[in-house]
Structures are given as structure tokens and as C-alpha cells.
Amino acid sequence: MSEGMRVQPDLAFIEYLKGAGGDTLKKCFQCATCSVVCPLASDEKPFPRKEMIWAQWGLKDKLIADPDVLLCHQCGDCTAYCPRGAKPGDVLGAIRAYAYTHYGFPKGLANLCASGKNLPILIAIPALIIGVVWLLSGGMHLPEAVREAGFSHFFGEGMVGPLTKNVFLIDLIFLPTVAFSIFAAYRGVSAMWKAMAANLGGTPSYRPSVVQFVQEFLWPAVVEILQHKRFNECGANQNRVKGHLPVLLSFIGLFIVTNYAFVVKDIIGYFVEGLHGPIAFWNPVKILANVSAIALIVGIGILWSNRKQMEAEGRAAATFYDWFLIWEIMAVGITGFGAEIFRLLGLALPAYLLYYCHLVAVMMLFLYMPYTKFAHMVYRTFAMAFERYRESAFVKPVGE
Ligand code: SF4
Numbered sequence: 088m089s090e091g092m093r094v095q096p097d098l099a100f101i102e103y104l105k106g107a108g109g110d111t112l113k114k115c116f117q118c119a120t121c122s123v124v125c126p127l128a129s130d131e132k133p134f135p136r137k138e139m140i141w142a143q144w145g146l147k148d149k150l151i152a153d154p155d156v157l158l159c160h161q162c163g164d165c166t167a168y169c170p171r172g173a174k175p176g177d178v179l180g181a182i183r184a185y186a187y188t189h190y191g192f193p194k195g196l197a198n199l200c201a202s203g204k205n206l207p208i209l210i211a212i213p214a215l216i217i218g219v220v221w222l223l224s225g226g227m228h229l230p231e232a233v234r235e236a237g238f239s240h241f242f243g244e245g246m247v248g249p250l251t252k253n254v255f256l257i258d259l260i261f262l263p264t265v266a267f268s269i270f271a272a273y274r275g276v277s278a279m280w281k282a283m284a285a286n287l288g289g290t291p292s293y294r295p296s297v298v299q300f301v302q303e304f305l306w307p308a309v310v311e312i313l314q315h316k317r318f319n320e321c322g323a324n325q326n327r328v329k330g331h332l333p334v335l336l337s338f339i340g341l342f343i344v345t346n347y348a349f350v351v352k353d354i355i356g357y358f359v360e361g362l363h364g365p366i367a368f369w370n371p372v373k374i375l376a377n378v379s380a381i382a383l384i385v386g387i388g389i390l391w392s393n394r395k396q397m398e399a400e401g402r403a404a405a406t407f408y409d410w411f412l413i414w415e416i417m418a419v420g421i422t423g424f425g426a427e428i429f430r431l432l433g434l435a436l437p438a439y440l441l442y443y444c445h446l447v448a449v450m451m452l453f454l455y456m457p458y459t460k461f462a463h464m465v466y467r468t469f470a471m472a473f474e475r476y477r478e479s480a481f482v483k484p485v486g487e
Pocket residue numbers: 114115116117118119120121122135136139168169170171172173174175
């Protein structure tokens with residue numbers, strides 16, 4: 088540090104890190120073992136040793152605009168080998184959680200999602216919205232033949248314009264939720280990108296067009312994530328890829344199923360009669376839905392037990408931020424699959440109650456996506472794009 092340079096620690100930030108899984112922060116004595124074992128560190132970038140000293144100094148603005156912090160995938164290798172038990176993996180996890188709340192939009196909702204104490208409110212918001220719509224829809228009674236009717240009359244019968252009332256009300260709840268979530272994530276990622284670009288210092292040589300940005304930075308990052316390349320580089324926590332991959336693939340499967348249902352039932356169903364109602368059990372789309380639901384439960388079950396094991400071995404701290412997404416995904420998988428099983432058994436009451444819980448769980452997943460660990464997927468994708476950007480000719484003149 089140059090003479091006269093002052094470090095202005097953000098004491099509140101240091102306190103936050105201590106409370107959010109980074110309580111071992113002060114033990115670090117800068118030996119750099121973590122940087123040697125971290126599969127993401129290079130000779131030029133001694134990661135995460137420098138982040139540990141920044142965290143001790145409370146340099147919040149530097150840390151939350153550091154793409155390397157977001158690139159860490161919490162494999163726990165550094166924590167496993169740290170001779171001081173400083174748990175750098177947990178410290179970085181706590182910084183990420185802080186960053187997602189800091190960049191989160193709107194602030195009130197981001198703050199609400201930051202603490203486990205608010206869990207009852209987080210459940211109550213979608214439970215109330217869906218409960219009120221269910222009550223007002225007139226659909227709050229059990230069908231005689233739930234096997235055949237499925238959940239297509241959950242929100243009552245009849246038509247609203249070209250759509251069945253059920254589809255109309257589901258769209259009314261979920262389309263604005265998804266649109267809100269995408270907008271909030273966009274605001275958060277934009278704020279993060281600006282902060283990271285400002286942290287680089289200097290002025291970029293020239294700005295990439297949107298097409299260049301997607302082709303050169305964003306798309307390669309998405310491909311790398313889908314291939315799970317960096318996960319495979321982890322030593323201490325290889326099992327995680329076994330849980331992470333089925334969860335990722337199941338989300339892709341369920342995304343396809345949801346879009347199929349939207350296009351076929353909402354759009355084509357308007358012109359062609361008989362397309363509403365449950366999809367037949369042996370329809371390939373239904374098979375994809377069921378296989379994805381099983382993959383989701385199995386994948387999240389592996390991540391659950393893996394996380395428990397890491398905590399038992401002292402390689403990770405138990406934080407609300409880490410567990411909230413696991414609980415949410417587990418709730419989506421179990422309620423969705425359970426509702427389907429009870430429907431097939433012809434048991435209308437548990438099927439309908441579980442379906443209601445399923446809608447609540449799905450709404451929670453979408454509504455809180457920009458602030459929970461799910462956001463990590465989005466922020467990390469853009470951090471990986473930024474990693475390419477900062478090394479590109481847009482920032483560094485050719486030959487530098
Ligand atoms: S976190 Fe641990 S391994 Fe890394 S520099 Fe500090 S003491 Fe060394």
C-alpha cells in the first residue's frame with residue numbers, strides 16, 4: 088500500500104459478512120494456499136487470497152464489483168485446504184449474497200429475501216395472491232372425476248374471451264410475475280455490469296454492439312455453463328456436478344413443457360377444439376414433464392445431502408441464502424409430482440391442495456428469482472461474459 092493511502096473500511100459490511108457465513112474472516116493470514124488450490128485462480132490473478140484481504144479491510148465496493156467473486160462456484164476446495172480455517176469459500180458466498188441484495192430491484196423485496204426471519208412473509212405473499220384468485224374464481228370445489236379433469240378447472244369453468252377461465256387466470260398470475268422477475272434481474276445485472284466496468288478503470292476502446300456482445304461474450308459463457316466445465320475442475324466437491332446437472336436439465340425440460348402448454352393450449356387451443364384439459368399420460372411432452380420432475384427431485388436431493396455433508400465436515404456454513412433455493416426447488420418438485428400422483432389415484436382433495444401449494448412454490452421461485460441463489464445463475468452468466476469482455480480488444484488494445 089502506498090504511503091498516505093487510506094483504507095476506509097465499511098464496518099457494517101464486515102459485520103454483515105461475519106453474520107452471513109463469513110465469521111472466520113479475521114483468521115486469514117494471507118498464506119495464499121487457497122489461491123494455489125482454487126481451480127479458477129491463475130498466476131496473474133491470485134484468487135481468492137486478495138479478496139480475503141479486501142474483505143478484512145471492508146472494501147465493499149471493490150468486492151461487489153469483482154467478477155472473480157461471482158465466478159466462484161463454492162466448491163469448497165479453498166476452505167478444505169485453508170490452514171487457518173478461514174473458510175474463504177463461505178466468505179465469498181456471503182459477499183455474493185450481499186451483492187445480489189445490493190443490486191436487487193426493488194430494494195424492499197431484495198431486503199425481504201435477504202433474511203430467513205422473513206420466510207413466513209415470503210410464503211404468505213404468493214399464498215395470498217393465489218388463494219384470493221382461487222376464491223374469487225369460483226373454482227374452490229372438488230371435481231367429481233379428478234383423473235379425467237386434471238387441474239384444468241382449478242380456477243373454475245367457462246371462458247374469458249378466447250381462453251378458458253383456468254388458463255386466463257394462470258396467465259394473469261404468472262405472466263406478470265415472470266415479466267417482473269426478468270425486469271428486476273435486468274436492472275440488477277445492469278447495475279452490476281456498470282460497477283464492474285467502472286472498477287476496470289480507464290475508458291473502453293469501443294463498445295460492442297448487441298450482436299457482438301451476445302456472440303463474443305454471452306453465448307460462449309452460456310455454452311460453458313451448460314457443459315459444466317468449471318464444476319468438473321473442482322477437487323473436493325466433485326459430487327455437486329451430479330446434483331447440479333439433473334437440476335439444470337430438468338429446468339430446461341420443464342421450460343419446454345411450459346412453453347408447449349402455453350402455445351398449444353393458449354394459442355392453438357383458441358382455434359382447435361379439444362386441446363384444453365390434461366395432456367395424455369403417454370404424450371411425449373407429458374413424459375418429458377414427468378421425467379423432468381423426477382430429475383428435479385433427484386438432483387435437488389443430491390444437492391441437499393451434499394450441502395449437509397459439507398456443513399457437517401465444516402467446509403461450508405449453513406446460511407438461509409444457500410438453503411432457501413434448495414427448499415424452494417424441492418417444494419416445486421414434490422408438490423408438482425405429488426399433485427400428479429394423487430390425481431392419477433383419483434384423490435381430489437389432496438391433489439387440489441398439493442396443486443395449490445405447487446402454484447405457490449412456483450410463484451415463489453419466479454418472484455424471488457432475482458434475489459435468491461437462483462440469481463447467482465443469471466449474475467454468474469454475466470460475470471463470465473464480463474470475464475471475456477475485460478480480456479477482449481474492446482477493453483485492452485491489441486498487443487497489450
Ligand atoms: S484464506 Fe486461508 S488459505 Fe487463503 S490466504 Fe487466508 S489463511 Fe491462507
